[in-house]
Amino acid sequence: MKILMNTELVSRSDAKVDIEDRGYQFGDGIYEVIRVYDGEIFTLDEHMERLERSAKEIKITLPCSLSELKERVKELVSVNAVHDGGIYMQVTRGVSARNHLFPGADVKAQLIAYPVPSKRPEELQKSGVEAMTLEDIRWKRCDIKSLNLLGNILAKQEASEADKFEAVMIRDGIVTEGSSTNFYAVKDGTVYTHPANHYILNGITRMKIIEACGHAGIPFEEKGIRAEDLHQYDEVFISSTTIEVMPVIRLDNLEYSGGRPGPVTQSLQKAFRNLLPGGNVYTQ
Numbered sequence: 001m002k003i004l005m006n007t008e009l010v011s012r013s014d015a016k017v018d019i020e021d022r023g024y025q026f027g028d029g030i031y032e033v034i035r036v037y038d039g040e041i042f043t044l045d046e047h048m049e050r051l052e053r054s055a056k057e058i059k060i061t062l063p064c065s066l067s068e069l070k071e072r073v074k075e076l077v078s079v080n081a082v083h084d085g086g087i088y089m090q091v092t093r094g095v096s097a098r099n100h101l102f103p104g105a106d107v108k109a110q111l112i113a114y115p116v117p118s119k120r121p122e123e124l125q126k127s128g129v130e131a132m133t134l135e136d137i138r139w140k141r142c143d144i145k146s147l148n149l150l151g152n153i154l155a156k157q158e159a160s161e162a163d164k165f166e167a168v169m170i171r172d173g174i175v176t177e178g179s180s181t182n183f184y185a186v187k188d189g190t191v192y193t194h195p196a197n198h199y200i201l202n203g204i205t206r207m208k209i210i211e212a213c214g215h216a217g218i219p220f221e222e223k224g225i226r227a228e229d230l231h232q233y234d235e236v237f238i239s240s241t242t243i244e245v246m247p248v249i250r251l252d253n254l255e256y257s258g259g260r261p262g263p264v265t266q267s268l269q270k271a272f273r274n275l276l277p278g279g280n281v282y283t284q
Ligand SMILES: Cc1ncc(COP(=O)(O)O)c(C=O)c1O
Pocket: 033, 152, 177, 178, 179, 180, 181, 182, 200, 201, 202, 203, 204, 205, 206, 239, 240, 241, 242
């Protein structure tokens, strides 16, 4: 396997991280997960733009221009013959003696990217999943795709130990998002989701779902969904790069559309699939 390290493709055995890398010591960095379908990188521009934005928000200078980075990612996919899978990419503030303060300008950001297995979870997309709500204990800059994922990890682990697929997080009585997904609820045919502000990550899949709503003629609205109103909604679903549009059939003790994926969610699954490279080959 070849790994992208800054702007070079190196072998797996040459891809080494320094013990004083700030990503390792402080979680001082950002990341992206990108999906490859049918050998084609899906929404590469959007992921690279989000990476650039995250970098800017935490004052990291990327090791090269976005256009060069895109070319390197394409090479990475091609040299590793990724057909259906994912690319994980992270950028840290670089290597320097441990100190909370930013290092000097001579310390360069460190970027790595490599292929990761990723398969469409078709069975779960058909059956739907169960989720539980938990308090959102994260910081107030969830719009930055930071390597610091402790709040997310603790929530996902707690959900998993309760045999739930996802933890849906609540901040001040409002549903924000899942531990690694965006959250949506449907009422009378309209899809609602949290506004893309500092309390959620503006998912690339979320942006595509908004586009898919347009194609499918499904009304879409950004609003804070109150946790106490969750029982009033007809359908609930979550989304991410790896799970796409995933129906939630049970959330805590609430059951949606008779424990099966609801009609609006199913229409959106279809509309979303139509946006994928080679999307029309997917039956589910
Ligand atoms: C907290 C959080 N929200 C939302 C998402 C969905 O983002 P995307 O659709 O870009 O994968 C993710 C993805 O990892 C996430 O970690």
